[in-house]
Amino acid sequence: MATATKPQTRPPDQQEAPEPEDLNPFHIAQSQFDLAARYIPELTPGLGEFLKRPERLLTVEFPIELSDGTVLTFVGYRCLHSTVRGPGKGGIRYHPDVTADEVRALASWMTWKCAVVDIPFGGAKGGVAFDPKKLSVSDVRKVTRRFIAALGENIGPHTDIPAPDVNTDAGTMARIYDTYAMMHPGVNCLPVVTGKPVDLGGSLGRREATARGCLFVTQQALRRGIVPRRSSVQGATVAIQGFGNAGAIAAQLFHEAGARIIAVSDSRGGIHRADGLDPAAVSAHKKRTGSVTGFPDAQDLSGEEVLTVECDILVPAALENVIRRDNVAQVRARLIVEAANGPTTPAADRMLFERGVQVLPDILANAGGVTVSYYEWVQNIENEQWEESAVNEKLLKKMNRAADAVIDTQRTVNADLATLQASRDAKAPGGVPLTPVDLRTAAYILAVRRVANPTLARGIWP
Numbered sequence: 001m002a003t004a005t006k007p008q009t010r011p012p013d014q015q016e017a018p019e020p021e022d023l024n025p026f027h028i029a030q031s032q033f034d035l036a037a038r039y040i041p042e043l044t045p046g047l048g049e050f051l052k053r054p055e056r057l058l059t060v061e062f063p064i065e066l067s068d069g070t071v072l073t074f075v076g077y078r079c080l081h082s083t084v085r086g087p088g089k090g091g092i093r094y095h096p097d098v099t100a101d102e103v104r105a106l107a108s109w110m111t112w113k114c115a116v117v118d119i120p121f122g123g124a125k126g127g128v129a130f131d132p133k134k135l136s137v138s139d140v141r142k143v144t145r146r147f148i149a150a151l152g153e154n155i156g157p158h159t160d161i162p163a164p165d166v167n168t169d170a171g172t173m174a175r176i177y178d179t180y181a182m183m184h185p186g187v188n189c190l191p192v193v194t195g196k197p198v199d200l201g202g203s204l205g206r207r208e209a210t211a212r213g214c215l216f217v218t219q220q221a222l223r224r225g226i227v228p229r230r231s232s233v234q235g236a237t238v239a240i241q242g243f244g245n246a247g248a249i250a251a252q253l254f255h256e257a258g259a260r261i262i263a264v265s266d267s268r269g270g271i272h273r274a275d276g277l278d279p280a281a282v283s284a285h286k287k288r289t290g291s292v293t294g295f296p297d298a299q300d301l302s303g304e305e306v307l308t309v310e311c312d313i314l315v316p317a318a319l320e321n322v323i324r325r326d327n328v329a330q331v332r333a334r335l336i337v338e339a340a341n342g343p344t345t346p347a348a349d350r351m352l353f354e355r356g357v358q359v360l361p362d363i364l365a366n367a368g369g370v371t372v373s374y375y376e377w378v379q380n381i382e383n384e385q386w387e388e389s390a391v392n393e394k395l396l397k398k399m400n401r402a403a404d405a406v407i408d409t410q411r412t413v414n415a416d417l418a419t420l421q422a423s424r425d426a427k428a429p430g431g432v433p434l435t436p437v438d439l440r441t442a443a444y445i446l447a448v449r450r451v452a453n454p455t456l457a458r459g460i461w462p
């Protein structure tokens with residue numbers, strides 16, 4: 001006789017762990033694209049495949065010799081994602097976690113970012129996998145020169161134009177320019193790289209542009225009413241994760257615009273002060289001690305805790321995948337402004353959207369940097385230097401227009417869901433039903449259309 005079997009319930013410590021979240025940045029970038037593509041009926045499947053894949057990925061391996069005679073070998077990448085709208089554009093980062101897939105993802109985000117702000121560039125990105133903080137300044141310079149020499153003719157003023165990114169700055173860009181200029185005497189090489197020092201063809205306002213763009217986009221989105229009962233940054237509480245070029249300057253600019261910076265962090269940890277921190281004093285402390293931690297009159301927190309501080313606006317300004325499925329429930333901000341590239345995973349995006357937390361996505365929020373890079377490139381080609389006020393005014397118009405375009409796209413798509421669904425069903429019945437889109441998907445829809453249209457207009461050669 002068969003015995004009744006009881007349903008098997010395992011004790012909590014033996015229950016199967018959920019599938020780990022896929023944190024590969026290129027998989028994430030592709031899934032973001034695929035989600036948006038469902039709302040773009042004019043995108044044929046083959047065209048989508050072409051647009052989401054990079055045109056080229058170069059891997060270079062090269063040595064440098066340290067002052068003690070040791071030879072170190074480095075692996076570097078440069079990915080050109082799209083040249084449909086113009087030459088490739090995007091930064092070079094130095095970080096031990098750089099991988100081919102990270103660079104591919106970052107390059108594709110550059111394509112969509114340049115399209116969101118409507119500048120005539122495609123997307124590119126590069127990186128060398130090492131920790132520059134562990135080498136001397138002169139050894140890092142050797143890495144820069146050998147990397148640029150190894151890339152050879154694969155970068156150029158009208159093909160692929162680097163810029164600063166994580167752990168690289170105007171000084172690095174000066175070395176990139178010099179290396180390239182040594183290899184190309186007798187021509188104007190200034191437009192080969194942007195983010196250069198101001199006295200070497202750099203644009204006024206470029207250093208602050210990523211952070212200033214974040215502020216402009218935030219102000220415009222709040223004016224447009226994306227956060228109930230908050231129409232400006234005046235009096236808003238702000239937490240900033242990452243205190244490098246983007247984060248530290250964002251702290252200063254949000255503070256000057258009347259926000260209260262209550263928490264900041266860097267790679268060593270964070271600090272919190274409910275009454276507000278003075279960003280200039282925190283920067284001076286970091287310069288002196290190497291970190292924001294230990295700042296007088298503030299409470300020390302872990303870097304992770306800064307993400308979960310209760311605040312109006314959270315600005316992740318460091319690396320990818322910091323807001324994930326496993327910590328998103330603890331995030332207590334009302335608005336997330338992505339100064340970093342790729343800080344929020346798709347699972348976290350979904351959960352935030354369900355909770356009504358708005359996310360101004362990286363391809364909009366941090367596009368101020370590449371926008372002023374474009375202005376620098378134009379100035380270099382024209383042998384001009386624009387006033388800082390002119391640069392900032394142009395940036396303000398660009399960012400406001402981009403924020404409006406993304407918000408309008410979201411509203412139009414969400415208002416037209418039934419029509420979109422009907423046109424999908426007519427082509428391929430029985431698919432997953434379309435649901436309202438968040439601002440990231442709206443930004444993708446806008447950007448992918450802006451790349452798909454010129455692709456179709458140009459035609460696929462031959």
Ligand code: GLU
Nearest residue numbers: 090091163165369370373
């Ligand atoms: N690395 C920056 C970004 O991710 C700037 C790129 C540029 O100026 O080309 O947007």
